[in-house]
Amino acid sequence: MTKVFFKAINSYNDTENISKTAEKLLDKLVREEHIILEKYVPLKVHFGEKGNKTYIQSKNYEGIISYLKNHNIESSFIETNVLYRGERTTKTNHIKLAKDHGFSQLPIVIADGEHGEEYISIKVDKNHFKECKIGREIAKQKQLIICSHFKGHALAGFGGAIKQLAMGCASRGGKLDQHANSIPKISSLKCKSCSACVKTCPENAIVLNSKAKIEKDKCIGCASCMAICPHNAISTNWLGSLSKSFNERLAEYAYAAHKDKNNIYITFAFNITRGCDCEGHSMKPFVEDLGVLASTDPVAIDKACLDLLDRRKGKKVISRGRYTLSYAEGIGLGSQEYTLIEI
Ligand code: SF4
Ligand code: SF4
Incomplete structure (x- = not known):
């Protein structure tokens, strides 16, 4: 059964602890799952939209960065351009915003070029897509560390590893493919x-x-x-066919971004807001922080986040978007069955 490693940390302000915990979980995952690390392993992150205050700041990744350095592995912060017009629409502006937000520890790579035109079509042969447009510099890699921020999302219900793979790794055209028919x-x-x-x-x-x-x-x-x-x-019609179809498209794109890669998933369950890090305004978390999780399975790690939240509150906290998990599992992206190993 898939393993999900978890360490509870109850405050996002405990940065050093979060950073060291992420490093520890990465080490544990690599050893227990016998992962062979590539010579170059980029960190897929989200730099946070201008005005957003709750994205995961770069200092939380320093433990992972130092782990890679100690193992002589090159890395970068890697991202793709967003679909909407804003500070992260072009490579030039995107890199500037990333630097303004303190992402200075590693080189910054915008995987889909200046305007999202650089992508590789990954064959998936699924229900919605035969091929998916994944940002070129991501598609080329054999391995990434997918660093996700677990929180809510206006359309998807929640955002975590699957969302980070799907929207986060798609080129602008790929994002448009996924958003089609999601008109409010x-x-x-x-x-x-x-x-x-x-x-x-x-x-x-x-x-x-x-x-x-x-x-x-x-x-x-x-x-x-x-x-x-x-x-x-x-x-929007959350429960209707459009919403379901959106979740399915998301899962198929996540499948494409994960396919043939030996990825590592590290999720930061802090600042759990209703909206996502693309929203350029400040938001208040609606539940307490959970901690850091690590796994090789994007479905299992997202399910574990939802389960931990439910366990904490004694009820189903986020109900929308769970269909993504079962659909993702059905197309072979991962498993909802997992063993939680608390450290
Ligand atoms: S979803 Fe709303 S804000 Fe976004 S493009 Fe459509 S109308 Fe504009
Ligand atoms: S933001 Fe204002 S104008 Fe737009 S739908 Fe809401 S109430 Fe109407």
Whole structure:
């Protein structure tokens, strides 16, 4: 059965402990799972959107970085460009923001080029996709350490290792493939015409006459408007076929990014907010911090995060998005059955 290693840490402020724990878990995983490390192992991270305060800061990765250095393994921080227009849309701006956010310990690689045009099509032959567009510099690697931030996500329900693989490793075109049909709806009854969504929409896809309305041909399904609306007037069909289809597309892209690689998954379950690190505003965590997890299985590690959260609260904390796990398991990405090894 897949092993998931876990160490509980109850505060994100305990940076040194988090960093050393990640190093310890990596070492344990490598030894217990007999992982052979490549000569170059990039860290897939998320640099945090400008204005976001709850992404995992680079100092938390220092233990992993020092472990790799001590084993003479070269590394980098690797990322892909985002779909929406913002500070991380182009390679140049993306690298600048990463540096502004303190990611200075390793070289920074933007895997899909200046505008997301550099990708390799990975054959998957699944229900939604025959091939998936994975950022070139990620697709080329035999091994990555996928560093994920476990938290909520407006469309996916939650974000962790699967999300980091799927959206995080896809080129811009690959992200668009996954977002197709994920267009939110605005309730004209709830809309107060405040224009907040119009100002936040990266594609100028919302027009405001007496009420706000989404122009479907422009919308890229980024969900920013849903996060910003102060009157909760924007929603999507979470339980309907569109949502299910989104989760399936996500899992298929994760499968492509994981395929034929000897990846390591390290998840930081801190700053667990409802929204994701692409949201360029500050958010408050809605549950307490959990700790650090490590595994070779992206499905198992995500399931373990959800289970730990449920165990902590004595109830199902995040219900949306769990379908991603069963679909991912069904297409061979990993297993929901795991053994939790607490250290
Ligand atoms: S943010 Fe909400 S309330 Fe304001 S215009 Fe948009 S939909 Fe209407
Ligand atoms: S989801 Fe909302 S913010 Fe994003 S592109 Fe569509 S209308 Fe604009």
